[in-house]
Amino acid sequence: MASVVVSIDNTGDTCTLFGFAEVDLTTSMGHAPVQHGSDQPTAVTLAKGGRATFTIWYHPAPADRPGTKAHLLHVTPPGGTQRQTMLWPGTDLADEPDSLATTPLLEEPIGH
Template sequence: MRVNKLTFAALAVTATLSLTACQSGDGGKGPSDPSSASTAPSPGGGSPSWSADQGGGKASGGKSSAGPGTPGQGTAAGTGSGANGKAAKCRTDELEITAMDNTIDGDPDGTVAVQLKNRGSRDCTLSGFAGVDLKTNAGSLSAKRSGEQAGAAVLKPGKSVAFGINYPINTSGGSGVRVTGLLVTPPDETKSVTLDWPGAATLPVTEGPGSPVKVGPIGSAGQGD
């Protein structure tokens, strides 16, 4: 009986040692793996590597080449400038528009110079041709564009530029067509202004299609400053 008890005791001890060895081996590997992963540096900038004060959006925004301090990116807001730092178009309400007789003695045609002055607080651009219509007792007469090269002008506040209107002088001896007013529409605008006509009182009656009145491009008259 004593021999049997010793045998069972020996078997129990052996089984216990074997079970302890197995648990020790598996347990050593189990907790070590997640511990190693959580402390390793993350090359891709994963969530374990960022703290609450190091958010990805904040870091990239502060270093972005297109941030608020970059030239050409948001710096033109409120200045009236357009894309690439260019001055925006002059609007009709920003311009003081006047007309004056500019006919030179001896010229076969009469000339009226129309001046456009920037009365706003920002630089603006005028380019191409303005729209010109003469009001007459026979109806409205639209001026056609001359063959001159169309240019552009950047007007600083208080500065002006002018263009010319050429018309035939009435030498027929007849009453002709009476001019009662001048309608000017700045380039790229739809709003017009009505002015008194400072030129000759009448135009000759012409036969055939087309308008005898011609308008030059912006800068074609020497009245700007």
């Protein structure tokens, strides 16, 4: 498994985030939603200028086989309405699940 850590910065008033961000990728194969993991969320209070993070876990493409190219990462914070888009900072995604058939894209809740 490989991971990408995503940061959410608060530029407004103090706020509380709880749960999972809504996350999806734009890939060479189309749209790829990121599933929520099984960790239980906790509330994260952010003062103006504060930062919260979460991690996206994925299966990278094997070195000997091409994978699916991820281009863009789309993130909407928990309870938010404005989606932010950025370039995908990770490597290519595996085209097939691993031998354990684990979820290829999985995110932890905010603050984990």
